[in-house]
Amino acid sequence: MAMAAKKVETCSINSLPDEVLGQILSLIPTKLAASTSVLSKRWRNLLPLVENLDFDESMVVYPNKRRTSATIGDGGGFLDFVERTLVLLGDSPIKKFSMKWKSQIDYSRYNDLIRNVLDRGSLELHLSSTSYQYIKPEFFFSKTLVKLTLSHGCYFQDTLPPDGVLFPALKTLSFVQVCFDSGDADPYDCLLTCCPLLEEVNIFAGDPFEMGGWRRYIWSSPIQRLSIFYRFHDLDAHDSVIIETPSLVYLDYSSYVSEDYQFQMDSLVEARLDLILWKYNDYISPVDEYYGYDSTKGDAWGDATKLIEAIRNVVTLHLSADSLEVFHCCCKSMPEFNNLVKLSFESHEERDWQVLPLLLKKSPNLETLVLKGLVHKITKGCGGVCPCKRVRKKRKKKRSCLSSCGAKVLKVYGYGGSCRELKQMRHFMENLRCLEVVKVQVDNGDKKYADELTKLLQTASSKCKIQFI
Incomplete structure (x- = not known):
């Protein structure tokens, strides 16, 4: 019995080194990781070893905090929790920081928080919100950031610094159902063109009933991998697509067929296409329905000839079942x-x-x-x-x-x-x-x-x- 008890003690989690426990805490939600600090003095000192922070407003509940009409929906309690956690970390570095929220939050506190995270040498930053977010250019800058994801929100920026929104080490950039409201400045352009090491771009604009989209124009020399999922039902949103990426080696493109394409992809090796004919789009806008218009403009609306010509040098080609029909119906000549x-x-x-x-x-x-x-x-x-098709007996069977x-x-x-x-x-x-x-x-x-x-x-x-x- 004593030997069994000793074996259990030897294999307990408390016997693990601090660095290993820090790695374990980095794998669980930050709210749970922070709660372990009440276990003992040793666990209180482990939080600074957590390198990956993941905050989700839906997981932060304050049952004893009285919410008044002035505080409902302001996200103050959520920001309090995030800021307190950062204080507990001291000056410890953060490799990966994720934050997801719905409430309107104070812009100045939000910008200070992002600046705090980026100043710690963060390698990854993932922000997801359904509300407007105002990011000041002087706060949105990092020499160490390698991966950036902006999801489900409208990011507003009225001015840009002289050098643009620059991330000199950024390699992966992802937009998920994101739109930009920037006036004369265009952070979308800056994020794509002012990152000299940018290798991978992922754009998801799939829900036609949510905000978000993309400008259907990408120009960037260093990009090597590009994934685009674009399913807006409006024909005007598919008039043309321009992609000028001479270093691109991998393309994953999913969308309704557009009216015109201008592609420059001289280095492309692999392409994955999911092109859809407009006749399979069963959505009719309220205006078209009122006037009795046919929003599809015919079964074979669109022209994929230039797109297919642009991928003619690929070594590997993946086609969806819909793409086969687009190749047949919307291509004037096969290269x-x-x-x-x-x-x-x-x-x-x-x-x-x-x-x-x-x-x-x-x-x-x-x-x-x-x-x-x-x-x-x-x-x-x-x-x-x-x-x-069965071949009639009188007809000579054609060679396959x-x-x-x-x-x-x-x-x-x-x-x-x-x-x-x-x-x-x-x-x-x-x-x-x-x-x-x-x-x-x-x-x-x-x-x-x-x-x-x-x-x-x-x-x-x-x-x-x-x-x-």
Whole structure:
């Protein structure tokens, strides 16, 4: 019994070094980390070792504090808690600081708080608020900040310093449902163009019923990775998109198809596109509904030709099921994808494959073909890639476009084992003449489907191997 008690004592959390306990406290919400200071004198001294602070107004409750009409919604209690925690930290550095709140807070206290955090050599700053935030330029500056995220708010700034809002070490910048109200000054431009080491930009403006958006223009030489999610339902908000990023190597772009594109992406290696036709937009503005206007301007409104031309040199291309239809309906000419080695696309039972024969033909060096699902909308135009349409007996069967495809690896995710899917797999195996390996992920890991595919491969191809992933 004594030995068991001794073993428990040896393994207790109090036996851990202060530095380890500080790392543990950095992984939990700051409110909980701060509450540990009442445990003992030792735990009171551990708080300065916490390097990551995460404050959420919804977690800060003051049951004994009487709230009057003058204090309701002012966020004063929340700021009190944040400021007291910073005092307890002394002069300790802060690596990561996150703050999320809804109440209106005092701008001067807010700016002083941000300045306090940045003066401690912070590497990451994440601010999320649904209210207007006024940031004075002299407070919003840091030589050490590497990652900055502004979420769910409108950031107001009436003046900028002579050198702009400058973060000389910033590498990652994220805007989540953010808008700027800045008058003559434009902090959006400064944040993108006045950060010499900026490598990654993420923009999310997905909810059409919330404030926030982006100017649909990005110019920055150092950016290497760019992710944009833009789903506003207003056609006027999709008239043109301009992206001039000569050093960009990775693009993740999701939006309704725009009327025009101007892209400069000379170094692009990988692109992930989720483009949507306007005919799938079921939102009608109150004005259009009143006058009886059709907000979609036709099924194939928009022109993705310049966008597709701009990504012609990619090595890896990922397309959503909607993007396949945009390539077919909104592209006047298909460029040669001479560098394309890996093509990945998703399938949907209500989206077609009509562009695939042309896309495969324009990809002479393709080595890997990846499909997420096999079931798609049946049309006359995708017959060369799939066996959807039966060939009449009197007509000579056309040669499949797959026979000229050089793909050596075929990966299929989400195989369900239906009769239609089995026929599609047979079509691939019989017509992809360069195929060496077939990798399949079977839904629910059903062994019966795996056995069917193994037998199919034995009859369709003698030199190809099958692997289940």
